[in-house]
Amino acid sequence: MVENLIMGSILSIDWGSVESKAFLLDKADGSYRLLAKGRAPTWGLTSEENPLVGFREAITRLEQAVGRKILGEQGYPLLPEREMEGVDALTISVSLAPPLRVMLVGLSEELSLSVAREALHSYYAQEVGSFSFLGVPDKSRRLEHLIKTFLSCKPDVVLMVGGTEGGAMEPLIEMANMLALAYSLWTDTERPPVVFAGNSAARSQVAEILGSRTEVRVTDNVLPSPEEENWGSVFAELENLYQQLKMSQIYGLGPLRSLLSVPMIPSASSFAIITRYLAHMYGLEKGVVGVDLGGSNTTVVAATKEHFSITVRDELGFNKALYFVEEDHLENIMRWLPFEVESGKVAEIIMERHLRPGTVPVSKEELLIEEAIAREILREALLLARKQWRAFLPSPHHGVMPPVDLITATGGILGSIPQEGEIALILLDALQPAGVVNLAVDKLGLSVTLGTLAPLNTAAAIQVLEMDTFTRLGVVVAPIGVAPEGELALRMKVSFDDGRSLEVDVKAGALEVIPLPPKRKAVLEIKPSGYFDLGIGAKGKGAKVEVQGGSLGIIIDARGRPLRLPPSPRDRMEKIQKWLWEIG
Amino acid sequence: MMAFPGVIRISPYTLLRKERRLPVMGDVLVQPGTSVEASQVIAKGFLSDWVCLDVIGELNVSEDQLELFLIKKPGEEIEKGEELAVKKGVLPFTSYSYISPVSGRIVATGMGQVIIETVSKEVELKAGLKGTVKEIIPYYGAVVEGKGAVVETVWANGREGQGILRILEEGKTSHLRADDLDPGNRGFILVCGGVEDEKALEKAADIRVAGIVVGSLKLGLRKKALSMPYPIQVTEGFGDIPMSSIAFELFRGYEGQEASLLLGDSIARRPCVFIPVAGEIITAEASPGVLKVGSKVRGSRDPYRGKCGVVQELPRYEVHLESGYTVSVARVRLEDGEEVEIPLSNLELIDET
Numbered sequence: 046m047v048e049n050l051i052m053g054s055i056l057s058i059d060w061g062s063v064e065s066k067a068f069l070l071d072k073a074d075g076s077y078r079l080l081a082k083g084r085a086p087t088w089g090l091t092s093e094e095n096p097l098v099g100f101r102e103a104i105t106r107l108e109q110a111v112g113r114k115i116l117g118e119q120g121y122p123l124l125p126e127r128e129m130e131g132v133d134a135l136t137i138s139v140s141l142a143p144p145l146r147v148m149l150v151g152l153s154e155e156l157s158l159s160v161a162r163e164a165l166h167s168y169y170a171q172e173v174g175s176f177s178f179l180g181v182p183d184k185s186r187r188l189e190h191l192i193k194t195f196l197s198c199k200p201d202v203v204l205m206v207g208g209t210e211g212g213a214m215e216p217l218i219e220m221a222n223m224l225a226l227a228y229s230l231w232t233d234t235e236r237p238p239v240v241f242a243g244n245s246a247a248r249s250q251v252a253e254i255l256g257s258r259t260e261v262r263v264t265d266n267v268l269p270s271p272e273e274e275n276w277g278s279v280f281a282e283l284e285n286l287y288q289q290l291k292m293s294q295i296y297g298l299g300p301l302r303s304l305l306s307v308p309m310i311p312s313a314s315s316f317a318i319i320t321r322y323l324a325h326m327y328g329l330e331k332g333v334v335g336v337d338l339g340g341s342n343t344t345v346v347a348a349t350k351e352h353f354s355i356t357v358r359d360e361l362g363f364n365k366a367l368y369f370v371e372e373d374h375l376e377n378i379m380r381w382l383p384f385e386v387e388s389g390k391v392a393e394i395i396m397e398r399h400l401r402p403g404t405v406p407v408s409k410e411e412l413l414i415e416e417a418i419a420r421e422i423l424r425e426a427l428l429l430a431r432k433q434w435r436a437f438l439p440s441p442h443h444g445v446m447p448p449v450d451l452i453t454a455t456g457g458i459l460g461s462i463p464q465e466g467e468i469a470l471i472l473l474d475a476l477q478p479a480g481v482v483n484l485a486v487d488k489l490g491l492s493v494t495l496g497t498l499a500p501l502n503t504a505a506a507i508q509v510l511e512m513d514t515f516t517r518l519g520v521v522v523a524p525i526g527v528a529p530e531g532e533l534a535l536r537m538k539v540s541f542d543d544g545r546s547l548e549v550d551v552k553a554g555a556l557e558v559i560p561l562p563p564k565r566k567a568v569l570e571i572k573p574s575g576y577f578d579l580g581i582g583a584k585g586k587g588a589k590v591e592v593q594g595g596s597l598g599i600i601i602d603a604r605g606r607p608l609r610l611p612p613s614p615r616d617r618m619e620k621i622q623k624w625l626w627e628i629g
Numbered sequence: 630m631m632a633f634p635g636v637i638r639i640s641p642y643t644l645l646r647k648e649r650r651l652p653v654m655g656d657v658l659v660q661p662g663t664s665v666e667a668s669q670v671i672a673k674g675f676l677s678d679w680v681c682l683d684v685i686g687e688l689n690v691s692e693d694q695l696e697l698f699l700i701k702k703p704g705e706e707i708e709k710g711e712e713l714a715v716k717k718g719v720l721p722f723t724s725y726s727y728i729s730p731v732s733g734r735i736v737a738t739g740m741g742q743v744i745i746e747t748v749s750k751e752v753e754l755k756a757g758l759k760g761t762v763k764e765i766i767p768y769y770g771a772v773v774e775g776k777g778a779v780v781e782t783v784w785a786n787g788r789e790g791q792g793i794l795r796i797l798e799e800g801k802t803s804h805l806r807a808d809d810l811d812p813g814n815r816g817f818i819l820v821c822g823g824v825e826d827e828k829a830l831e832k833a834a835d836i837r838v839a840g841i842v843v844g845s846l847k848l849g850l851r852k853k854a855l856s857m858p859y860p861i862q863v864t865e866g867f868g869d870i871p872m873s874s875i876a877f878e879l880f881r882g883y884e885g886q887e888a889s890l891l892l893g894d895s896i897a898r899r900p901c902v903f904i905p906v907a908g909e910i911i912t913a914e915a916s917p918g919v920l921k922v923g924s925k926v927r928g929s930r931d932p933y934r935g936k937c938g939v940v941q942e943l944p945r946y947e948v949h950l951e952s953g954y955t956v957s958v959a960r961v962r963l964e965d966g967e968e969v970e971i972p973l974s975n976l977e978l979i980d981e982t
Contacts, residue, residue, distance in 0.1 A: 192679045393868050407931065
């Protein structure tokens, strides 16, 4: 393992589609710390289509903050550091490249293509066309449809799927022959590679048929059996192809590439590395879920010590929430507001965030609307992500989040919300953590770029991760189940590390906060009522756990899982206002 | 909280470079240095379609026999009604022909099928703006540079066009109504505050206006606007906000002149309205806009969205907003004389260069 190659100062950049962030890391008292940061909009500082303007401005702001010259005359970082100028290493995570344009080719719309469609969400990818073999019965029309779709949508990649393990191969072979014929008509120089993720028995024949036309990459079957889905190796191929085909096209990358201390990696991959680190570093047996609600996309990573999964919803970023306007889903957003508002106002804010991503809400009403949008984006992203975790993060209750050890959150909107209680409430409402779960927020967005440091200086990544990255919000106690409001949900004894203790009865429907400052500990003896399970798999079964404090403390969320909002608008608005007050 | 104003170009006289590109490979008809008019075609190409013909099915032969019966081979042209394949019958002097139902070029055979590429549509690429060809993009188009006034806008409906600027009578706050439109508006780019309803958009299509530029568009009209056959651009945003006076006054200064409505491209992200103006320009390298006392700015978020003013002071202190954010602000004197503090993030610096 290559480790600790660089021992000096490190400039770590997250080059996002909305914002560029520059972080200066260096040793202070023997361990790496974040010394300064600078950020700037990636676009919009000039009329020019040049992301280097934002990149450089973020570093300039960092220079101003730290009082040190980092950029050279040519506008690129000076390496290595000399006489307090420049830095010793440069790492970059990037999410500003456009997504991979993928054409799906599969046997059936219902099985093959629907699974492939979900697999696409494992990375920065968008569907630009699809072909279903069984969707067109006539042979000529079928071939014609494939050719027209392929040549008109001009994909970067073709993802070919179909067949379960042990199933018939003939249709797949015929489909490969048709695709080979379509490839023979491709006139541009670069032919899109094929990723074959279908019946493994057909791999060699498919590779042989298509291999003379284009590059063929083979992965595990996305649908080994009708009951089982497997996206892991498709993710790995999409990750490789994204780096190879899309990241290489970023403007101004040439000179930067020669300065990089380790290869540039996509932000989602970097975030996944850090989320996996957390599971390993702290031995979190039940796992970690990390969410990055970015401007252009939302990444959800789930990791245990052995497994991980990643979902990138490319069409679901905070500044790209047009989906809710287009699909008329504004009601879903409005249900999280403690006041009445016209749907047009919500739609207007969504559109304005799309047109002008960097603005801040002035009124409380606008902030709460933005927070409601954030909730719905996270809920949407989580729905799909959870399907991927089923194999290694099973939930004891249908439709309920598995009881993980830690949830981390980052991203422009979550990082900027001034009230930490409101950040916590967004996570509680959208993710609905279950059991006893720690909550942490990365307000600066360091967790998105620290993964780039891993091959360069693992110790530095860990030190900065531990010291400067996360703000602990606290620990959530969220029993699973539903009970009539007012019934006892749980009884809890809190034994603080200063010798004090407290006993509380919490009623169903309540949201309560018991302060426990950061770096303080307490032991919780929790006894849920017969309505509720603490994530152990048995209703009424208690647990004793040691917990750490946070800026909020111990949050007891007895609103039930799954969370149900009151059906009457008036009751719902009152409840939501009450929850906002409760959590501060 | 550190913040930056965005930059929006509303310039009475500047250089505009646009990348003009065909969607398919074709022929470029101009050379570097060629002077072009906005409506001049600078490249042409053909959109193809493909037809698969089930020749073996019709002739009742096996896949591997297809080549034996084909009269025309891949690479050859064929006319509609022409024989593509012939199979001799069992009886003397009998034969079965396969007649091509389309005209085109045979591009491939395989799986018993003959694939013919047909031309579905000719596509022409216009210069888009009056100017000079600076660079050729081989097989696809060119970079065209023009001198004139530019108003960058925040939204366009995906269409481009040219026409004569005409300001609606009531000015920057007026809403275009169907009743305002008569055939006399044909070929004009109408400038106004907003659009009343779908009927107005439809009527504008009926009388064939060259385009519409509005301050804001009601969100409910967005879908309709996207389906219109003429270009529509929005200078401020969605909702009901008047056109900023700086944009409106610029348009008024050029009323009666030809203008182009252009989309964003790989050189400049935003759509824009371009009005060619003769003269010489000294250009500077693009750099992030610097906000200073005296800078012209425009509000980009409520409550000052679309309002223009001049920066009076950049205070060192930060301001706590009702939303809870603590932000750097600019003290701005708005056009009505009111002085207000606006978060830097909610400002656009007007680039007049």
